[in-house]
Amino acid sequence: MEPDTIAAIVTPIGEAGLAALRISGPRALEIIKKTYSNPSQANDFFSHLLVHGHIKSGDGRAIDEVMVVYMAAPKTYTGEDVVEIFCHGGQAVARLILAEIIAGGARLAERGEFTKRAFLSGKMDLSQAEAVVGLVKAKTPEAVLLAEAQMEGNLSKKTRGWREALLGTLAALEAEIDFSEDIPPLDRQATKSGIEAIIGGLQGLLRTVSTGEIVTSGQVVAIIGKPNVGKSSLLNALLKEDKAIVAEAPGTTRDVVEGWIDIKGMLLRVVDTAGIRETKDRVETIGVARATALIETAPLMLLVLDGSDVQTKEDLDLLRAVDPNRVIVVNNKADLQKNKAKASGQADGVSVSALTGEGVDVLEETIYNYFVSKQGFSLDADIVLTNERQVEAITRSQKALEKALDSLSKDMDAEFVALDVKDAVLALGEVTGEVVTDELLDRVFSSFCVGK
């Protein structure tokens, strides 16, 4: 049966210079010919050559002036015949063209269907397909580099190598099971060290998970403190943007205000909160409750003190309430501090002036170093895991291998060892999609968006 020819708008809907559409499938060329015209060129479509003409509606009226490229299978993204159309950007133009293409016999592509076809035609493996999403979603140059490395197959090469080594181990185990009398017994020590080496490699990969999370989804950094110490000013200084309202009156911030920053590839969601104090104001009470809740959950807090003033009971209460492992103390208003003797009893911390920007770079460095030391953030690895599904499969194969190792140490029968090694092989195969069920494919590609 001939596969459907599918089509979608592949750029976001909105006002822009250009929009693009893609058609993929055996009827792509036939469909574009129905709606495209260029009187000056009789036979426009040579593979991989950009042409210029018009898209016309069924009744012959011009919809838009476009550039079109026809790419003959198999040297295309999907491995099928592909046509891409570049029209003027805008809410309506691309939709009108899409309607003509659908009328010509294509059907609307499902989420991730172009990339799914690329996977099914062997253009890329599953981890590379997932890297496409990583690339599209990348918010920093570092996230782009990680996605590119995975698209080039860095992860695939590693997991395939381990999978093949384990298939060898499995063959040796099965030989022992089947012909135990005729062949020399399995070298258990060598088998063990082989498995140990692979576990080490898997553990190395798993150590990159928190870096991957920080690069792709980011980490929360909550700014907390009593009213008026300069929390909102600090948020603005970190964001380099006038985002939160700053005012002399204590109790200015009531809601949670947040913004993203990127420190050398470390993506951080900085959250400004209401100043923590006893209050009768109903709205402020809710704000204080939200701030207090963040004390429990935030991976990192910046506890802001007014460095130009002595510490109050509220400051001390907060210093006691926060987990010392998740806090950086910030002595703000350093510009005022200079003119005074160091306020008595001041806590150690980073001195900044949210007003002048002094010390903010040192604070950024301190935040960066915190995640390096506490969560092992590092962009040095050649592979950083950024995909939950891959992490799950790699964790599963590691656990299966630990069990196999345990059985080997206890001198259990080869059958037991083989079962666990087989599980590990299957789990590793899932990373690249060597073994996939339709259900797994649906799960992976439904997380893509339409047009990918």
Ligand SMILES: Nc1nc2c(ncn2[C@@H]2O[C@H](COP(=O)(O)OP(=O)(O)OP(=O)(O)O)[C@@H](O)[C@H]2O)c(=O)[nH]1
């Ligand atoms: N001199 C000086 N003033 C500052 C500094 N940071 C903040 N301020 C001033 O302190 C006052 C309070 O600043 P905010 O940033 O609104 O303080 P906050 O902690 O968010 O206050 P609440 O939202 O009420 O809890 C404002 O008048 C700021 O201009 C600083 O580094 N130096």
Ligand SMILES: [Mg+2]
């Ligand atoms: Mg505030």
